[in-house]
Amino acid sequence: MTNLVTLNLRRWGPFTLLMVALLLAPLYLSDFRLIQLGKFLTFAIVAVGLDLIWGYGGMLSLGQGLFFGLGAYGFAMYLKLQSSGGKIPDFMFWSGLKELPWFWAPFSSPIFAIIASILIPALIAAILGFFVFRSRIQGVYFSIITQALTLLVSIWFVGQQAYTGGTNGITNLGSAQLFGKSLMSPEAQHGFYFATVVALILVYILCRIVVTSRFGRLLVAARDNENRLRFLGYNLVTFKVLVFALSAAIAALAGILYVPQVGIISPSSMGVVPSIEMVVWVAVGGRGTLLGAIIGALTVSFGRSFLSESYPNIWQYFMGALFIGSVLLFPKGIVGSIQHLYERWVRRSNNQEMQPSPVTTEASSPEIIVNIQPSQAKGQS
Amino acid sequence: MDAAISQVFNGLSLGSILLMVSLGLAFAFGLMGVINMAHGEFIMIGAYVAYLFQSIVAPFLGGVEPGIWFLLAIPAAFLIAGLLGALMEMTLIRHLYGRPLDTLLATWGVGLILQQTARSIFGAPNVNVSSPLWLTGGFDIGAGLLLPYKRIFIIALVLVVVIALYFYLYRSASGRRLRAVMQNREMASCLGVRSRSVDAITFGLGTGLAGVAGCALALIGPIGPSLGTYYIVDAFMVVVLGGVGSLQGTVMAALLIGVSTSFLELGTTATVGKVLVLLLIIAFLQWKPSGLTVLQTR
Numbered sequence: 001m002t003n004l005v006t007l008n009l010r011r012w013g014p015f016t017l018l019m020v021a022l023l024l025a026p027l028y029l030s031d032f033r034l035i036q037l038g039k040f041l042t043f044a045i046v047a048v049g050l051d052l053i054w055g056y057g058g059m060l061s062l063g064q065g066l067f068f069g070l071g072a073y074g075f076a077m078y079l080k081l082q083s084s085g086g087k088i089p090d091f092m093f094w095s096g097l098k099e100l101p102w103f104w105a106p107f108s109s110p111i112f113a114i115i116a117s118i119l120i121p122a123l124i125a126a127i128l129g130f131f132v133f134r135s136r137i138q139g140v141y142f143s144i145i146t147q148a149l150t151l152l153v154s155i156w157f158v159g160q161q162a163y164t165g166g167t168n169g170i171t172n173l174g175s176a177q178l179f180g181k182s183l184m185s186p187e188a189q190h191g192f193y194f195a196t197v198v199a200l201i202l203v204y205i206l207c208r209i210v211v212t213s214r215f216g217r218l219l220v221a222a223r224d225n226e227n228r229l230r231f232l233g234y235n236l237v238t239f240k241v242l243v244f245a246l247s248a249a250i251a252a253l254a255g256i257l258y259v260p261q262v263g264i265i266s267p268s269s270m271g272v273v274p275s276i277e278m279v280v281w282v283a284v285g286g287r288g289t290l291l292g293a294i295i296g297a298l299t300v301s302f303g304r305s306f307l308s309e310s311y312p313n314i315w316q317y318f319m320g321a322l323f324i325g326s327v328l329l330f331p332k333g334i335v336g337s338i339q340h341l342y343e344r345w346v347r348r349s350n351n352q353e354m355q356p357s358p359v360t361t362e363a364s365s366p367e368i369i370v371n372i373q374p375s376q377a378k379g380q381s
Numbered sequence: 382m383d384a385a386i387s388q389v390f391n392g393l394s395l396g397s398i399l400l401m402v403s404l405g406l407a408f409a410f411g412l413m414g415v416i417n418m419a420h421g422e423f424i425m426i427g428a429y430v431a432y433l434f435q436s437i438v439a440p441f442l443g444g445v446e447p448g449i450w451f452l453l454a455i456p457a458a459f460l461i462a463g464l465l466g467a468l469m470e471m472t473l474i475r476h477l478y479g480r481p482l483d484t485l486l487a488t489w490g491v492g493l494i495l496q497q498t499a500r501s502i503f504g505a506p507n508v509n510v511s512s513p514l515w516l517t518g519g520f521d522i523g524a525g526l527l528l529p530y531k532r533i534f535i536i537a538l539v540l541v542v543v544i545a546l547y548f549y550l551y552r553s554a555s556g557r558r559l560r561a562v563m564q565n566r567e568m569a570s571c572l573g574v575r576s577r578s579v580d581a582i583t584f585g586l587g588t589g590l591a592g593v594a595g596c597a598l599a600l601i602g603p604i605g606p607s608l609g610t611y612y613i614v615d616a617f618m619v620v621v622l623g624g625v626g627s628l629q630g631t632v633m634a635a636l637l638i639g640v641s642t643s644f645l646e647l648g649t650t651a652t653v654g655k656v657l658v659l660l661l662i663i664a665f666l667q668w669k670p671s672g673l674t675v676l677q678t679r
Contacts, residue, residue: 054482058482060482060485128663131663131664131666131667132663132666134667135666135667135670136670137666137670139481139482140410140414140415140416140481140482140485141621143416143482143485144416144614144617144618144620144621145621145659145663147614147617148614148617148618148659149659151614152652152655152656152659153656155652155655156652156653156656159650159652272610272614276486276489279486280486283486313497313501316493316494316496316497316500317493317494317497319490319493320490320491320492320493320494320497321490321494322490323486323487323489323490323491323493324473324487324490324491326486327477327480327483327484327486327487328473328476328477328487331483
């Protein structure tokens with residue numbers, strides 16, 4: 001009984017503390033920092049979705065920025081139509097369009113905009129995933145293909161000036177009205193901040209449920225030995241497509257929350273570079289922990305804003321070192337390392353309290369059982 | 382008809398550049414299962430070597446005109462990019478053996494650092510390399526079609542590189558060791574092949590070829606710190622399409638992608654053409670998941 005309590009405390013305690021701190025943030029942060037934090041929390045949402053497929057599923061998607069961007073563009077289309085007040089958006093007028101393109105028209109409804117912004121990226125991920133996983137493309141190949149798609153779509157968005165705003169993206173969303181409030185008013189911004197925190201909590205709980213369920217154990221099994229799972233009779237295509245689409249939908253949700261807080265979306269926020277930076281958030285925080293994804297996204301983003309404010313030139317060196325260091329020196333990330341230290345400490349204090357009984361301590365540690373899998377897999381393949 | 386000839390020519394030219402860039406990627410991937418995300422930056426290094434030779438070495442060799450500096454810049458770019466690549470293999474990639482996704486991230490970090498270094502040394506704006514006189518102008522094949530000498534030179538250069546590589550791989554002891562390690566690392570090690578040094582040599586060879594490609598690219602466009610990023614994704618596609626570890630597969634894939642890109646761009650726009658090529662590659666992988674050629678392992 002006490003074991004169950006400590007387990008739940010360990011699993012949910014840090015997350016609950018973090019979320020309480022975030023919900024109370026308007027009390028102790030300036031408006032500037034709060035808006036910044038809100039933006040970084042949308043990144044944390046993407047990171048949780050990425051951790052689900054990469055940390056647990058072993059699929060390193062370099063296309064999360066694409067899904068994030070598509071979600072953001074979808075909601076930006078609504079905000080743009082709303083702020084243009086019945087006329088066609090300014091950039092279309094400048095590009096010589098006389099009428100609203102047919103695919104823009106339905107985005108004047110907020111409900112449609114939100115649903116479409118989530119479903120379209122999920123659908124794209126599902127279609128890409130279906131073809132990629134069906135031919136058993138995995139590992140590095142999957143990463144490269146998602147990256148190529150991201151690159152091409154972002155270039156394509158730049159080229160379609162009249163429909164997407166080109167390089168500038170969709171801008172000047174400030175005059176949009178939501179629930180009778182201007183988008184840039186403090187009330188609206190606070191509203192978006194809380195919406196983001198709530199979305200993060202829901203996404204985290206959803207992902208936590210997924211990874212602790214049977215589904216999640218299959219996900220880890222697929223990461224460690226896909227062939228064995230296939231021999232056991234599982235159809236991994238549907239399964240991986242579902243998880244990939246889910247993570248794309250999560251990224252798109254983050255994009256929807258990102259746009260109203262930042263007031264602009266451009267191809268530079270959805271290209272190859274942002275996509276791979278999303279990966280480093282997860283790597284720094286600790287992959288396969290979910291909580292690490294949140295902490296990594298916040299740490300790296302705040303570190304970036306601090307460093308690039310003070311020393312714009314060294315930021316990129318630092319980022320490069322972070323990529324190398326996070327895989328070479330700290331492959332477990334922040335949360336993973338803390339967990340590791342904590343477990344070692346618990347084991348040591350257990351050993352001191354009772355007489356050493358190596359059999360029970362080894363068997364009760366799930367980590368060891370999991371670790372056997374990859375080494376066996378290597379021997380057999 | 383004329384349009385078709387010029388498109389085939391453009392396609393061959395694009396394909397030959399892609400080939401030189403992707404050979405190194407393909408061999409490192411076949412050998413170690415890693416994808417070098419910093420590969421594009423070695424192209425950039427090669428291009429800046431050409432720039433440096435033009436601005437520093439050329440005055441000692443009779444100025445820009447005779448173009449001796451450029452002929453010297455090609456082996457120099459190969460050596461510099463190759464040594465840096467071998468160094469990167471020995472200090473970084475070796476420690477990530479068996480973790481391909483981690484290697485991908487770490488090499489991306491190296492790429493960021495190299496780009497920023499170039500930006501600090503040469504400045505963010507693009508620089509230009511003016512090509513020697515004997516490479517300006519073009520070969521007139523009639524009917525108003527002009528095949529630029531620069532492009533012909535690049536195709537010839539790639540041809541020389543591929544032939545040299547063929548002899549290295551299939552006719553030299555070092556190349557035989559490379560193929561042995563690629564086919565079966567453990568068995569090759571048991572028979573006394575130092576697989577570690579094969580890794581470093583192959584990796585350096587690959588980045589060296591990227592440096593040569595950079596030299597060639599310096600002829601046809603401006604050079605900037607992010608030069609490599611324009612070619613790298615296409616080069617990845619060549620590796621995916623060509624399959625692992627064979628010269629023929631990479632050659633076929635590079636030419637196929639080059640020619641089909643230039644034809645699809647003719648009918649549509651440049652980006653739509655590239656999107657179509659990507660979709661065609663994914664469709665092709667449905668039929669042959671391991672690419673054009675399959676590595677025979679024993």
